[in-house]
Amino acid sequence: MLPAEAKAECCGYSLEGATCECRGKQVMKTTGIVSGRLSVHQGDTLMRSARLELRYFSREDIPSIFNNYTGDLESSRYLAREPHSDIAQTERMLDRLSRQESLACFGICTWVVYSHDHEEAVGLVTAVRHGETTVLHFGIGTSYRGRGYAAEALSLAARNMLAGQQRGNVVSYVDVENIAAQKTLERAGFALKGRSEKYYKAPQLNGEHRNVFHYQFEPDALPNLNFRGTQLSDIESLFFVRERTRENAIPRERLASLGITPQSIASSLASGQLVSYVCECESTVVGFCSGDLESGEVLVLAVLSEYEGLGIGKELICRVVEALQAAGHRELWLGASPDASSRAHGFYRAQGWRADGTYDGNGDELLVLRSGS
Structure with missing residues (x-):
């Protein structure tokens, strides 16, 4: 169980009146977040993915954090604090809790979630250290x-x-009624471990005592994945995924210039020319693979970066390969980057695909898969 002050911060209090116990002392250079980092300034990135970065705040983040999250009524629904009344309140909180020394001084640190797609801060993640346990809490603005x-x-x-x-x-x-947050934790690799009654008070919910579920991060736990045939209602999700892969992401405008549009995909699905499968996690499409039943080409395999390493790509391409072979194709082909350092280079070869020594007009290496490979 967390102490009262840590529980308060978990649920949204800013500890604006707290005093840093390590003032005047040597602050540890390694906080347990990024080992060995000797100098971290405001705005420096600590963690990064293809779409996001987590970092200490910069002054430019304050308006977007206030507008998108801390000052937003709906975003504060399940927190133990009122929405911030003005931008200065958000600035004071970040100035105290989003610094290199915050974790060492207060046992609490807040990181800004910055979206590369939108080029602005879209939310916060807060870590609360209590002994050997770290509690993570999070919030993303409603529009994101x-x-x-x-x-x-x-x-x-x-x-x-x-x-x-x-x-x-x-x-x-x-909160036991915050279903969206529960699904988010499960997608992030957290497993449900228990429940506590009357754990905190929520001002936005009539100030009543609220019950909570406990989750623990288990990095090897797999999310609930579902594989199925692509439907017309999935088409927008296909374009969303295709624009956000770690490697070889292709914007919608570029796809349109190649003749790949929602209308063309819908037509190919309806005619039966296209065989396609998606992987969804909690009803969200996170990857897909498509092939051309007439030519035997695997047209695309795409998986969101945060779902890599779960076997999604392998399962998707296996399903498409089976469908193309069932249609009578003895030799299948696809185009992929010839760069040996790319993920695709090793992935396809591990599935039995081999280069045939030729390249397409885009400079991609042509790989083939023969029946029995």
Whole structure:
């Protein structure tokens, strides 16, 4: 169980009146977040993925954090604080809790979640250290929800916390009625461990005492994945994923210039020319693979970066390969980067694909897969 002051911060208090116990003392250069980092300034990036970075705040972040999160009524619904009344309140909180020394001084540190897609801060992740346990809490502005940002940011933070400590665990607490946050924790690799009654008070919910679920980060725990055939209602999700892969991401405008549009995909699906499968996690499409039943080409395989390493790509391409072979193709082909350092280079070869020594007009290496390979 967390002490009262840590519990308060978990649920949204800013500890503005707290005093740094390490003032005048040597602040540890290694905080358990990024081991060995000697100098971290405001705005420096601590953790990074393809779409996001987690870092200490910069002054430019304050308006977007206030507008998107701390001052937003809906975002404060399940917190133990009122929405910030003005931007100065958000600035005071970040100035105290989003610095290199915050964790060492207060046992609490807040990181800004910055989106490269939108080029602004979209939320916060807060770590509360209590003994060998670190509690992570998070918030993403309402206009940026449903994009996987929260799960991606939580997973980044949890993995970095574990990497920076010899022992201990990373946990989180969530209101029993906050279903969206529960699904986010599960997608980020947290497993449900228990429940506490009347754990905190929520001012936005009539000030009543609220019950919470306990979650613990288990990096090897797999999320609930579902593989199925692509439907017309998935088409927008396909373009969303294709623009956000770690390597070889292709913007919608570029795809359109190649004749790949929602209309062309819908037509190919409807005609039966296209065989396609998606992987979804909690009803969100996180990867897909498509092939041309007439030519035997695997057209695309794409998986969101935060879902890499879970076997999604392998399962998707296996399903497409089976469908193309069932259609009578003895030899399948695809184009991939010839760069040996790319993820695709090793991935396809591990699945039995081999280069045939030719290249397409885009400079991609042509790989083939023969029946029985």
